[in-house]
Amino acid sequence: QSVLTQPPSVSAAPGQKVTMSCSGSSSNIGNKDVCWYQQFPGTVPKLLIYDNNKRPSGIPDRFSGSKSGTSATLDITGLQTGDEADYYCIAWDSSLSGAVFGGGTKLTVL
Amino acid sequence: EVHLVESGGGLVQPGESLRLSCAASGFTLSDYYIDWVRQAPGKGLEWVGRSRNRAKSFTTDYAASVKGRFTISRDHSKNSLYLQMNSLKIEDTAMYYCARRYGGYDYWGQGALVTVSS
Numbered sequence: 001q002s003v004l005t006q007p008p009s010v011s012a013a014p015g016q017k018v019t020m021s022c023s024g025s026s027s028n029i030g031n032k033d034v035c036w037y038q039q040f041p042g043t044v045p046k047l048l049i050y051d052n053n054k055r056p057s058g059i060p061d062r063f064s065g066s067k068s069g070t071s072a073t074l075d076i077t078g079l080q081t082g083d084e085a086d087y088y089c090i091a092w093d094s095s096l097s098g099a100v101f102g103g104g105t106k107l108t109v110l
Numbered sequence: 111e112v113h114l115v116e117s118g119g120g121l122v123q124p125g126e127s128l129r130l131s132c133a134a135s136g137f138t139l140s141d142y143y144i145d146w147v148r149q150a151p152g153k154g155l156e157w158v159g160r161s162r163n164r165a166k167s168f169t170t171d172y173a174a175s176v177k178g179r180f181t182i183s184r185d186h187s188k189n190s191l192y193l194q195m196n197s198l199k200i201e202d203t204a205m206y207y208c209a210r211r212y213g214g215y216d217y218w219g220q221g222a223l224v225t226v227s228s
Contacts, residue, residue, distance in 0.1 A: 002154070035214035037155070044207065044221065045147075045155065050214035088155050090214075098173050099145065099157040 003028060004089055004102035011108040016079050020105045022072040022089030028100055032092040034072040036065055039086045039104075048087075049074060081109045112136035112217045114208050119222030122198055130193040130222050132208030139189045140164040143211040146182065146193050148204035148224075158206070161191060176202075198226045 005023040012018040022034065036049040047056050049065035052072065064075045072089055089102040118130040132144065143166075146158040159172040161182045170182050181194040191208060203226045209215035 044218045047214040047216055056216060097171050101155045101157055104154040
């Protein structure tokens, strides 16, 4: 059971928007920055969002992140079949003195 | 160009030890935090530990699941970082990644597979 809670799966049609949630507590998301990663099967995770809402160079602006209180959200607009992947959130947890990942959300583009 | 290359994975029995290496190129390792992240077969990502940079005196932190068994160290002359894994358990079976932290994990190694089985 992960410290950060993500829905196991989400789905949406091509071209639509999907929102993924990552719920934590005051010891992690509530006081620390959140990152989001995309992982295709058999590949290394890729950084999508850091510091809650910043995109690394090369990440399309279809991907956006936000944080409110003890929850973070990853939005993907203009969904493409190529976006089908697992998505993970992560934040530092000051109580655990360690980073914690969410369990991951599998995105299906119908 | 930045690269991280893990090595040292393999098959070991429960209770045995293994040391993973993470060789860095294209940047100075001592300037960055480096984390270890693992992924058991068919499972999600799990944070294993962190080695901070020179500015933070290379301090380390570990996940509760490995604390006291795993140790992260650096060899600055080799621009490399190591994960010493002792008293390995079956549940330590996973792909182990080293990742450079700059904002987020901006560069990852390709991973080293560790299998713990009797």
